[in-house]
Amino acid sequence: MNVNDSEKMRHILENKGFVYGTEEKDADIIIINSCAVREKPQDKIFSYAGRMSREKIIIVAGCVAQSEKEKILKRNPNIDYIVGTHQYYYIDEIVEEIVSRRRSGVKAGFTRKWQESVPDIASRTSLVSGYISIMEGCNNFCSYCIVPFTRGREKHRPFDKIMEEARYLKSKGYKEIILLGQNVNNWEDLEKNMKFPALLDEMANEIDVKWIRFITSYPGYYDDDLIRIMATHPKIARNIHFPAQSGSTRILKKMNRIYSRSQYLDIIKKFKKNVPGISFSSDFIVGYPGETDYDFKLTLSLLEQVEYENIFSFIYSPRKHTKAFKMDDNIKMEVKKDRLYKVQELQESIQLKNNRACIGHTLEVLVTGRNPRKKDEMIGRTESYRVVNFPSKTPVGDFTFVKIDHVGPHSLRGSEVIP
Ligand code: SF4
Numbered sequence: 001m002n003v004n005d006s007e008k009m010r011h012i013l014e015n016k017g018f019v020y021g022t023e024e025k026d027a028d029i030i031i032i033n034s035c036a037v038r039e040k041p042q043d044k045i046f047s048y049a050g051r052m053s054r055e056k057i058i059i060v061a062g063c064v065a066q067s068e069k070e071k072i073l074k075r076n077p078n079i080d081y082i083v084g085t086h087q088y089y090y091i092d093e094i095v096e097e098i099v100s101r102r103r104s105g106v107k108a109g110f111t112r113k114w115q116e117s118v119p120d121i122a123s124r125t126s127l128v129s130g131y132i133s134i135m136e137g138c139n140n141f142c143s144y145c146i147v148p149f150t151r152g153r154e155k156h157r158p159f160d161k162i163m164e165e166a167r168y169l170k171s172k173g174y175k176e177i178i179l180l181g182q183n184v185n186n187w188e189d190l191e192k193n194m195k196f197p198a199l200l201d202e203m204a205n206e207i208d209v210k211w212i213r214f215i216t217s218y219p220g221y222y223d224d225d226l227i228r229i230m231a232t233h234p235k236i237a238r239n240i241h242f243p244a245q246s247g248s249t250r251i252l253k254k255m256n257r258i259y260s261r262s263q264y265l266d267i268i269k270k271f272k273k274n275v276p277g278i279s280f281s282s283d284f285i286v287g288y289p290g291e292t293d294y295d296f297k298l299t300l301s302l303l304e305q306v307e308y309e310n311i312f313s314f315i316y317s318p319r320k321h322t323k324a325f326k327m328d329d330n331i332k333m334e335v336k337k338d339r340l341y342k343v344q345e346l347q348e349s350i351q352l353k354n355n356r357a358c359i360g361h362t363l364e365v366l367v368t369g370r371n372p373r374k375k376d377e378m379i380g381r382t383e384s385y386r387v388v389n390f391p392s393k394t395p396v397g398d399f400t401f402v403k404i405d406h407v408g409p410h411s412l413r414g415s416e417v418i419p
Contacts, residue, residue: 247302
């Protein structure tokens with residue numbers, strides 16, 4: 001989502017004649033688009049901005065800008081403007097204003113108004129995956145999460161606007177569309193009386209791309225229709241990011257997640273039964289306040305039961321404003337680190353086992369880039385989002401087939417099969 005927001009800012013500024021820089025040292029204006037989900041990246045912003053030359057115009061945008069205005073103002077005299085999560089639609093006016101009042105003090109701007117903004121092709125980072133923001137914000141208030149405070153309550157983009165952007169991306173040659181939002185499966189268009197599965201259905205019927213993906217789905221908003229639509233349309237990639245966060249119902253309750261372990265597993269079971277070949281990825285937090293050894297074992301056993309394709313795992317990071325911030329963060333750091341290590345070690349062994357099962361098989365791959373370490377090799381992604389390396393001259397953005405002969409826990413390797 002941050003990448004997509006950056007593309008929108010780039011688009012707005014390029015329309016005003018600014019040129020996107022590839023080298024930081026050559027840039028006159030630096031926009032730091034920040035994420036506040038964890039503490040460490042947030043702290044990096046302060047040191048990064050502090051290192052910048054005072055000759056440059058420095059703007060901090062995004063979630064940290066929204067939630068840490070006072071801290072930024074206090075610690076960084078270098079910064080010219082703090083741009084809240086929805087204020088970036090005015091980035092051109094902000095830059096003009098800074099230029100005209102150069103060095104007369106820091107200013108900040110915040111709004112909750114969401115606007116239509118579709119970055120054109122020149123402003124997009126990926127020429128392979130076309131990102132479409134369909135909703136933003138969150139009403140769930142999971143106890144540990146800062147997103148509802150930084151992005152505000154849910155706002156859903158109208159169906160017609162989403163389809164318009166999808167048609168635009170298709171016309172520009174994108175082979176894959178990725179629908180974005182904090183809770184994509186809670187999207188709805190009230191005027192049209194449409195829910196998320198209907199959006200997927202319409203898009204898969206009309207837009208002629210190879211794969212449609214969506215991220216992130218909240219397990220609490222699960223809907224049988226989603227399974228039905230995914231089972232119907234081969235264009236909807238059979239891969240879902242479905243963050244469990246913990247395998248313990250007791251911890252899920254403390255996290256204010258509205259599903260239990262058994263409900264989560266029931267949904268996974270239904271998907272596996274009705275959508276053959278479907279794979280899952282997830283996020284996990286370890287060391288959440290009050291997490292016992294037994295709770296943690298339940299997380300490990302969830303990993304074993306679901307056999308995720310991939311996970312993102314983190315040590316609990318207390319975030320100001322959230323409910324969990326006031327909880328007793330009672331788990332020693334060495335225990336948290338050990339749990340993180342164990343989760344990652346188990347997941348690696350699951351991935352290795354799953355990847356080994358691909359040896360000898362030919363997989364369809366979307367070529368996403370050149371291997372920076374091996375000039376004659378390309379990198380691609382399978383439908384289930386596995387990384388594949390293979391010697392090839394097939395251009396980025398094309399589909400090809402690769403016969404897998406070597407695997408590791410994080411990627412596959414093989415030779416291209418030209419039909
Ligand atoms: S669902 Fe929970 S974790 Fe996800 S953005 Fe909303 S509050 Fe945060």
